[in-house]
Amino acid sequence: MAELGPVHPTEDAVAALGPLPLTATTVADDSLWGTWLRRNAVHTLPHCVRQLHASGAVDNLRRVTGEVDGEFQNMWFADSDVYKTLEAAAWQLVHTPEDLELRSFLDTTAALLVKAQGEDGYLNSYFTVAKPEKRWQELHWSHELYCAGHLIQAAVAAARAGVGAEIVTVARRFADLIVERFADVNAVDGHPEIETALVELYRVTGHRPYLDLAARFVDLRGHGLLNPDRFGPVYLQDHVPVRQAEAVAGHAVRQLYLLAGVVDVAVETHDDELLAAANRLWEDAFGSKTYLTGAHGSRHRDEAFGDPYELPADRAYAETCAAIASFQWNWRMLLATGDVRHADEMERVLHNAIAGSIAADGEHFFYSNPLHLRTGHDGSHEDAPSQRLPWYSCACCPPNLARLMASLPGYAVTTDHSGLQIQLYTAGEIETTVDGHAVRISLRTDYPWDGRVEITVTTDAPLTLALRIPGWCRTEDVRLDGAAVDPVGGYVRLRRDWARGFTLTLDLPMPARVVRPHPRIDAVRGCVALARGPLVYCVEQADLPDGVTLEDVRIDPSTVMVNRTSVVTLAVAGSVRSADTELYPPAVDETAEPITLTALPYFLWGNRKPGPMRVWIPLS
Amino acid sequence: MAELGPVHPTEDAVAALGPLPLTATTVADDSLWGTWLRRNAVHTLPHCVRQLHASGAVDNLRRVTGEVDGEFQNMWFADSDVYKTLEAAAWQLVHTPEDLELRSFLDTTAALLVKAQGEDGYLNSYFTVAKPEKRWQELHWSHELYCAGHLIQAAVAAARAGVGAEIVTVARRFADLIVERFADVNAVDGHPEIETALVELYRVTGHRPYLDLAARFVDLRGHGLLNPDRFGPVYLQDHVPVRQAEAVAGHAVRQLYLLAGVVDVAVETHDDELLAAANRLWEDAFGSKTYLTGAHGSRHRDEAFGDPYELPADRAYAETCAAIASFQWNWRMLLATGDVRHADEMERVLHNAIAGSIAADGEHFFYSNPLHLRTGHDGSHEDAPSQRLPWYSCACCPPNLARLMASLPGYAVTTDHSGLQIQLYTAGEIETTVDGHAVRISLRTDYPWDGRVEITVTTDAPLTLALRIPGWCRTEDVRLDGAAVDPVGGYVRLRRDWARGFTLTLDLPMPARVVRPHPRIDAVRGCVALARGPLVYCVEQADLPDGVTLEDVRIDPSTVMVNRTSVVTLAVAGSVRSADTELYPPAVDETAEPITLTALPYFLWGNRKPGPMRVWIPLS
Numbered sequence A, B: 001m002a003e004l005g006p007v008h009p010t011e012d013a014v015a016a017l018g019p020l021p022l023t024a025t026t027v028a029d030d031s032l033w034g035t036w037l038r039r040n041a042v043h044t045l046p047h048c049v050r051q052l053h054a055s056g057a058v059d060n061l062r063r064v065t066g067e068v069d070g071e072f073q074n075m076w077f078a079d080s081d082v083y084k085t086l087e088a089a090a091w092q093l094v095h096t097p098e099d100l101e102l103r104s105f106l107d108t109t110a111a112l113l114v115k116a117q118g119e120d121g122y123l124n125s126y127f128t129v130a131k132p133e134k135r136w137q138e139l140h141w142s143h144e145l146y147c148a149g150h151l152i153q154a155a156v157a158a159a160r161a162g163v164g165a166e167i168v169t170v171a172r173r174f175a176d177l178i179v180e181r182f183a184d185v186n187a188v189d190g191h192p193e194i195e196t197a198l199v200e201l202y203r204v205t206g207h208r209p210y211l212d213l214a215a216r217f218v219d220l221r222g223h224g225l226l227n228p229d230r231f232g233p234v235y236l237q238d239h240v241p242v243r244q245a246e247a248v249a250g251h252a253v254r255q256l257y258l259l260a261g262v263v264d265v266a267v268e269t270h271d272d273e274l275l276a277a278a279n280r281l282w283e284d285a286f287g288s289k290t291y292l293t294g295a296h297g298s299r300h301r302d303e304a305f306g307d308p309y310e311l312p313a314d315r316a317y318a319e320t321c322a323a324i325a326s327f328q329w330n331w332r333m334l335l336a337t338g339d340v341r342h343a344d345e346m347e348r349v350l351h352n353a354i355a356g357s358i359a360a361d362g363e364h365f366f367y368s369n370p371l372h373l374r375t376g377h378d379g380s381h382e383d384a385p386s387q388r389l390p391w392y393s394c395a396c397c398p399p400n401l402a403r404l405m406a407s408l409p410g411y412a413v414t415t416d417h418s419g420l421q422i423q424l425y426t427a428g429e430i431e432t433t434v435d436g437h438a439v440r441i442s443l444r445t446d447y448p449w450d451g452r453v454e455i456t457v458t459t460d461a462p463l464t465l466a467l468r469i470p471g472w473c474r475t476e477d478v479r480l481d482g483a484a485v486d487p488v489g490g491y492v493r494l495r496r497d498w499a500r501g502f503t504l505t506l507d508l509p510m511p512a513r514v515v516r517p518h519p520r521i522d523a524v525r526g527c528v529a530l531a532r533g534p535l536v537y538c539v540e541q542a543d544l545p546d547g548v549t550l551e552d553v554r555i556d557p558s559t560v561m562v563n564r565t566s567v568v569t570l571a572v573a574g575s576v577r578s579a580d581t582e583l584y585p586p587a588v589d590e591t592a593e594p595i596t597l598t599a600l601p602y603f604l605w606g607n608r609k610p611g612p613m614r615v616w617i618p619l620s
Helices: A032-055 A057-065 A079-095 A100-116 A125-129 A144-161 A165-182 A194-205 A208-220 A252-269 A272-288 A320-337 A340-356 A397-406 B032-055 B057-065 B079-095 B100-116 B125-129 B144-161 B165-182 B194-205 B208-220 B252-269 B272-288 B320-337 B340-356 B397-406
Strands: A025-027 A413-415 A419-422 A428-434 A437-445 A452-459 A462-468 A491-497 A502-507 A512-515 A527-532 A535-540 A553-564 A568-577 A592-601 B025-027 B413-416 B419-422 B428-434 B437-445 B452-459 B462-468 B491-497 B502-507 B512-515 B527-532 B535-540 B553-564 B568-577 B592-601
Touching: A025 A032, A032 A057, A032 A079, A032 A100, A032 A397, A057 A079, A057 A100, A057 A125, A079 A100, A079 A144, A079 A397, A100 A144, A100 A165, A144 A165, A144 A194, A165 A194, A165 A208, A194 A208, A194 A252, A208 A252, A252 A272, A252 A320, A272 A320, A320 A340, A320 A397, A340 A535, A413 A428, A419 A428, A419 A437, A419 A491, A437 A462, A452 A462, A491 A502, A512 A553, A527 A553, A527 A568, A535 A568, A553 A592, B025 B032, B032 B057, B032 B079, B032 B100, B032 B397, B057 B079, B057 B100, B057 B125, B079 B100, B079 B144, B079 B397, B100 B144, B100 B165, B144 B165, B144 B194, B165 B194, B165 B208, B194 B208, B194 B252, B208 B252, B252 B272, B252 B320, B272 B320, B320 B340, B320 B397, B340 B535, B413 B428, B419 B428, B419 B437, B419 B491, B437 B462, B452 B462, B491 B502, B512 B553, B527 B553, B527 B568, B553 B592
Parallel strands: A419 A462, B419 B462
Antiparallel strands: A025 A428, A413 A419, A428 A437, A437 A452, A452 A502, A462 A491, A512 A527, A527 A535, A535 A592, A553 A568, A568 A592, B025 B428, B413 B419, B428 B437, B437 B452, B452 B502, B462 B491, B512 B527, B527 B535, B535 B592, B553 B568, B568 B592
């Protein structure tokens, strides 16, 4: 089982595609992904470990064992931050097994978990230290199964990475207790996560009761089992049975984590109705409730999805964890269906919402990821600050980023019986086997800055290589070895005898694109955004002359210049509105001064001095 | 003192204008205001009384006296709903002293308060019944002084209306306890209200310690005295000293209630610095943070003001109580400064945000007042439903409406040493004295449906009559007895000897107006709104043909037809966008079918079947 990545459907699952082992893909150091992976290993992961200790999250577990005194610190679900960091450490050790500090964190924490686990298998520092009499009594708000789910995910990572065997033992003991406790009880957790975790644990262990309980948890939602308390059933994902749901709603992370579990259950139990529900909700989410950056969550209140087409740029909640959840959901949908649109959404959310949530230094993070930071922004809310912060009192996002980045290479390529599918482009090497035959693929590219990809394939048997043609790419311009391609369903599929080491050159042209919003999106009417390749661009105050306010800037996108330095920026004609006016004038007479605007990739914003930013620019 | 209305600065106050007694103005029954006053007396006030009993708010006070058993019900500050309804009853009894049911409510409740009050004067059913050990210990969240403030406001109304003398006794005893407890302690309440209440009690009693404590409460804010707890200092109005504040921020009702108290303190203590702060915050609020309907509060989260120009139509929180608070703050500013812009804002918020928050039946209410209800709206939040509700678990708004409507006639006219100022137009009669001379003014008008106002003035001494020329009115079109007028500072001032009963005819032309948003308001860019006179208009789904979705409607405002039936509606050319498109297309090619749109006054929306509505319509 060693060295498999996250989300490995079993042989029995009904899935169109399968993942490759984590070690199959080596990302080139000097690629954009390469810098992200290195930054994650060298900065983000050690930073998370330090913060877990500094914030008291690790000490909470030591309170259970009696090593530390004092009251429980932090959010009541802070155990999950420890587990997510453990998961990240496990994935990371696949790539850097020589990282002794990380291995020490993993082993020490694993030993702590062994010690902290109760006789009966229960493990939750908050309910053990602070509320022992309430164990399992407040599931709408306790996050007990949510925390258990992240423990299980850490264990699955450890099992697949071949490290920290104790974590697997602890997680199985707890999972067995959960099965015993909930197999015949009508109860669900207010925060989904246990569903996908139990399916993954089933995949690692083959123990069917885990899968059965996951399926049960999915189907028990929407029957009013949760005490709606402060937030109500929509927030808690208890307002409608999943099979009947027509629209994504409520707390975005809860909704998207649930949907990841729904797909996992559907493929392992051959449940077409459940997969159809996931598809229906996907259509709703990506048809009217997704930001241009791939982010989700239009409302700060309840961190929630909004009404259809309610997509304010300035008040985008667009939580980092929701973006990661969308990536995870789409990965499961891609494996289940083979539909290219899921790879498109993975690429979009990864390169924009997710990549933008972390600072260039790897140690500062956004919790919400707006598409417009206003001049005069009230940054007093910790989760909507004016710049990235090193940590949060609710610290769900940073270790979530760490675990995604540590497992990122595993999402680039998929396999089926006849070949390989290149889903996400990055420079690097792929070494794997297909149908028992060794395959080696080398990708040379400067993606996402440039759309040329040179692909050398070496294998001793016929193999179908499928190359994804991204949705942002107009297919009539795509060329393979200089000839126009004819993609089917979003892929160019090549079946050849590659024995002698074939080299192909794929050209995905990357002109700057002018993107318009759907006419029902009121929030950005009269605006356009710039994009190039998979990247969304933005304009920052830092690039404007002194005295110009970002909200007065207008754009004339008829010509856009592409500038390549270490990154690709765009230059575009614009103007600055100079007429001041009352708040609701009978008419607006604007005068405007011409200006040249610089747009930079959204994921890089906020790495200079803090200041306003916007993705959608009003047309002049 | 009997029969004075709310907010009567003392003789010593530095105020440009004074109010008339409540009985001075009689509103014509068949005017719009007349229907509102009658509806308030016949429907809203009795409905509030019924709901106070049904919801358990009155029973909480009976729990204090031992008449009722069981646990405290409702919000912990529900006493304030009882007090606001008492205040409304007192104002109402000025106009309908023969209303025996209302008098019975007032007398019974007054007797209950006498019985419920503690030996030492303390009165708060929640802290007496449920948390006696926490009295005064949780001021950031307890609302104890907030509730006390509403008790005092009820007492002030009772004193001025000459009813319910026991309420005055109870309130003074409590106020004396508060002075004793807080005169030398650095503490404030997390919800302002006590400030304006204490100044008004000082005005009724002449007891200076009330004024001194109010001034102290104002100046103690912004020094970190409140435990920020869940919401933070901005929400609680504790982030900056009032004198240094540059911008309105945080919870809108808290901010605006505080500002009412600030003006009251400033005029009674001759504090120019404090009044200047109120003026500065007024400029900020009305320059960049006010909805076209006069409403305030751009964010559901924290029920708060937003960043400058952050004014989403769909997610407008625009709480009813904030609109009422704006009316009250502007009334105080008008009296303090005589500046016409405050009367303009009173008129705007009254005829749009406030009037729209209550159903035609007088018994259903909005808590938030959006300017756009989307197709597919998630109405699962009690305070942002898809239609008006009969009551709320946090029931602050309905009794607040009742007390405003019951005192409405008192806000139409002001006085100064030399004459009267007609501030808000309605058909009716004014009988008062100026400088010892009886004055009788008769106003015949169909305002706000028609801008012609016939004014007959009779008095036996020279008098300056000032007629407000509304800000929505282009002054070059205004005529007085057929001749163009020359207003100064927003008023036409006529000093005459009116002895023989002069009749003037003021013509305020009311063409339909096309209103544009400030270019920095992203949320409604590319849209216009229709207005006529003081009324903002909207388009409702109920007036569209079957199969047309409101979000696809476009407007061509080049010609607007005015239709007068029982109300004035507008007809305007528009179109329906028919092209469907992806969420972020490279280009949008729209085809459109012509349509004639009906717009009706915003305040009347939602009185037919529930459905989408919008004030701002995209231009075709």
